Amino acid sequence: MLVLSSPSGAGKSTIARTLLENDGGLELSVSVTTRPRRGSEIDGVHYHFLSMRDFERMRDTEALLEAAEVHGNFYGTPREPVEIAMDEGRDMLFDIDWQGAEQLKATMPADIVSIFILPPSMTELKSRLRRRAEDSDATIQTRLENARSEIEHWRDYDYVVVNDDLDRAYAAVRAIVIAERLKRDRRPGLFDFVSGLLAERTE
Template sequence: MSPAHSSTPTKIARRGLMLVLSSPSGAGKSTIAGNLLRDDHSLEISVSVTTRAKRPSEIAGKHYHFITVPQFERMRDAGDLLEWAEVHGNFYGTPREPVESAMAEGRDMLFDIDWQGALQLQDKMKADIVSIFVLPPTMTELQSRLHRRAEDSEEVIRTRLLNSRAEIERWREYDYVIVNDDLDEAFRNVSCIVNAERVRRDRRHGLFDFVNGLLTEEPKL
């Protein structure tokens, strides 16, 4: 007779991970991020603060915390931001306390941020970071996506396109790089990366006790 197996999944304590998604505007990182949050209930979004105006499709507190420049400067000067950057003339930043609490509790957080913010996070919490850069298939397609989005003026679109080349040049500073020529495939690749990173040995601090328990167990013959 074969031994009985437990149907209860084995839980091994681990530290949370910080999934960083970056790309030039229009490459699809926000769509991929949205799909991850929809399908992966173990992942939560890190809601950044920003001084830019809210877009019609955005919800305050869900997509961003929209604050004034003086409020942002107070948070930055008090050390309440893990990272901050000025992008396209607006300030963006990541509040410190929610992230540090999540990592200690083994919760995973998603960061939809630019390369400047990603580098600052890597400086401060490198062991917790899994960074992915999303590239467009062509610059022509990138331009088309920005126009199809229909949320920015022509002037803003021109600025984003001009900045995109400098942003793309930072691809070497990321752990993984994905070309988003097919959204479903790009999403599957990101999901595979996340699942693999969750079971890394150095992230699962509960393995020591688990393995010791296995080695001291006396099987019933």
């Protein structure tokens, strides 16, 4: 389970998308949210957009692995797709904030790798939010304040990547994914492979 967090505008979603395009073994956990859909967003792809009532029903029946309120809206991670992916040995990517990451670690302490993506500067973060042209000035100001609170939690993550260049930041995240899969204790098939090697005759 790979958790990718960052303040909005730091490039997390672009990096996540590129990662999913290039890595067949990785599947995105699509969050549910009660916030209104933005123009470019597709229901079921970027989020499952839910009414408050449906969100509460999922949360109350423990169909969510984590749930949090951000900017007055609710977000959550559906349990079922994650459990299916885990059973089938696929890796799952979570594009969530620090609150979600904390809860996920508590619910599924198993095997989580977490990466925090930092903007190179707050000024650059502000320009990126402006270039996105999806938010009003007031919303951008709120996002920047929330970015600060989000950034304060950088210490809770295993890895930190500064996104001063998108290609470089992507390569860094990709290297982390490749390396984590090479960890000895994450490779159940290796024991049989080595036993085979040791049993092989070479006379």
